[in-house]
Amino acid sequence: MGPLPRTLELFYDVLSPYSWLGFEILCRYKNIWNIRLQLRPTLIAGIMKDSGNKPPAMLPRKAKYLTNDIQLLGQHIQVPIQFPKDFFSVILEKGSLSAMRFLTAVNLEQPEMLEKVSRELWMRVWSRDEDITEPQNILAAAEKAGMSIEKARALLEKSSTPQVKNQLKETTDAACKYGAFGLPVTVAHLDGQTHMLFGSDRMELLAHLLGEKWMGPVPPAVSARL
Amino acid sequence: MGPLPRTLELFYDVLSPYSWLGFEILCRYKNIWNIRLQLRPTLIAGIMKDSGNKPPAMLPRKAKYLTNDIQLLGQHIQVPIQFPKDFFSVILEKGSLSAMRFLTAVNLEQPEMLEKVSRELWMRVWSRDEDITEPQNILAAAEKAGMSIEKARALLEKSSTPQVKNQLKETTDAACKYGAFGLPVTVAHLDGQTHMLFGSDRMELLAHLLGEKWMGPVPPAVSARL
Numbered sequence: 014m015g016p017l018p019r020t021l022e023l024f025y026d027v028l029s030p031y032s033w034l035g036f037e038i039l040c041r042y043k044n045i046w047n048i049r050l051q052l053r054p055t056l057i058a059g060i061m062k063d064s065g066n067k068p069p070a071m072l073p074r075k076a077k078y079l080t081n082d083i084q085l086l087g088q089h090i091q092v093p094i095q096f097p098k099d100f101f102s103v104i105l106e107k108g109s110l111s112a113m114r115f116l117t118a119v120n121l122e123q124p125e126m127l128e129k130v131s132r133e134l135w136m137r138v139w140s141r142d143e144d145i146t147e148p149q150n151i152l153a154a155a156e157k158a159g160m161s162i163e164k165a166r167a168l169l170e171k172s173s174t175p176q177v178k179n180q181l182k183e184t185t186d187a188a189c190k191y192g193a194f195g196l197p198v199t200v201a202h203l204d205g206q207t208h209m210l211f212g213s214d215r216m217e218l219l220a221h222l223l224g225e226k227w228m229g230p231v232p233p234a235v236s237a238r239l
Numbered sequence: 240m241g242p243l244p245r246t247l248e249l250f251y252d253v254l255s256p257y258s259w260l261g262f263e264i265l266c267r268y269k270n271i272w273n274i275r276l277q278l279r280p281t282l283i284a285g286i287m288k289d290s291g292n293k294p295p296a297m298l299p300r301k302a303k304y305l306t307n308d309i310q311l312l313g314q315h316i317q318v319p320i321q322f323p324k325d326f327f328s329v330i331l332e333k334g335s336l337s338a339m340r341f342l343t344a345v346n347l348e349q350p351e352m353l354e355k356v357s358r359e360l361w362m363r364v365w366s367r368d369e370d371i372t373e374p375q376n377i378l379a380a381a382e383k384a385g386m387s388i389e390k391a392r393a394l395l396e397k398s399s400t401p402q403v404k405n406q407l408k409e410t411t412d413a414a415c416k417y418g419a420f421g422l423p424v425t426v427a428h429l430d431g432q433t434h435m436l437f438g439s440d441r442m443e444l445l446a447h448l449l450g451e452k453w454m455g456p457v458p459p460a461v462s463a464r465l
Contacts (some may be wrong), residue, residue, distance in 0.1 A: 064300045066298055085444060194301050
């Protein structure tokens with residue numbers, strides 16, 4: 014028996030494009046590196062509020078850069094990411110509260126579905142420019158991920174219970190305690206030490222900390238499958 | 240004869256720690272990849288002013304993160320980077336105007352010395368917590384880089400001429416026109432296209448754009464020498 018896997022917590026919100034990139038990279042490496050990946054649905058609006066940070070796209074020059082950066086990274090990382098046409102309405106006004114509560118309910122009741130449902134929500138908002146705030150659209154993402162419509166409806170109902178609301182708040186608070194001022198945040202628990210890494214561009218550094226091999230954002234085992 | 244090297248412009252300021260990391264990585268790859276690296280001394284204060292951006296360390300939670308991030312990246316990238324004890328005084332108050340004017344003069348008169356003198360200034364401010372604003376300290380960095388004291392004095396004198404002041408302004412303006420809101424900025428000129436990459440963490444993406452191989456921040460040819 015080899016050494017025990019190290020725990021990585023990935024705090025993410027489907028509203029955050031860099032969260033999607035980080036999520037796909039870690040989902041690819043979770044069966045290559047000796048890690049146990051915990052997906053932690055988090056509310057980015059709560060993190061911004063608590064840290065006093067502002068979305069980078071509020072600065073016009075950063076907004077322009079982000080559009081290019083995300084397009085180039087999407088090609089490189091092989092994630093079909095596309096900016097929504099009306100970024101300010103989709104990201105800053107509509108937000109992700111219902112979607113992240115739904116993912117929190119999925120995590121509580123059917124954690125094995127969390128990865129797929131999260132990905133389908135990103136496919137909606139960050140690839141096909143589709144809504145993720147209306148109940149029928151959240152249900153559509155869950156169905157596309159392979160969940161039965163009955164189960165999806167039950168989880169949507171559960172989404173508005175205090176249990177789920179509190180759990181999302183607790184997870185968001187936990188990210189803040191680790192020092193988050195945005196998402197994604199990866200927390201690596203290694204030999205009694207805790208490292209918080211911000212963004213999707215610290216994965217090679219993460220490999221270094223883990224003593225694992227970095228093989229780029231599309232490791233060979235995955236590129237064979239793509 | 241192979242294809243012509245692609246031009247990369249690296250805009251940097253010795254006040255910026257991530258500039259140092261990006262600079263060392265590109266200096267390592269300049270003889271491995273088919274590129275022509277142009278070092279462009281820039282004034283970060285001018286970029287912040289023009290873009291309306293603020294230094295990330297102004298947000299307390301980011302400041303805390305940066306300290307850890309830079310320490311971890313320094314180990315990984317093998318650059319002896321260390322936070323100055325009084326960050327706010329060194330970075331936000333004292334600034335880098337004289338140092339960047341001096342480097343601009345070096346670039347005009349003795350461009351083959353620019354890499355070494357830049358590195359010695361970083362060694363002062365970002366490794367040994369030493370001043371880079373007093374004339375004798377700028378001269379000391381130049382001497383340590385191998386420049387004669389006479390030449391260093393002449394370049395220091397030249398630093399306050401309109402020619403040098405204007406050149407630094409022009410370089411800073413050029414970075415802004417490429418969309419800079421911080422440093423480092425790498426501008427890659429490829430097949431008639433121009434890509435602006437921000438930060439020290441887009442070097443793997445840069446390799447992808449160049450069609451070159453990314454071998455980590457310490458490519459084998461360099462690690463043999465270290």
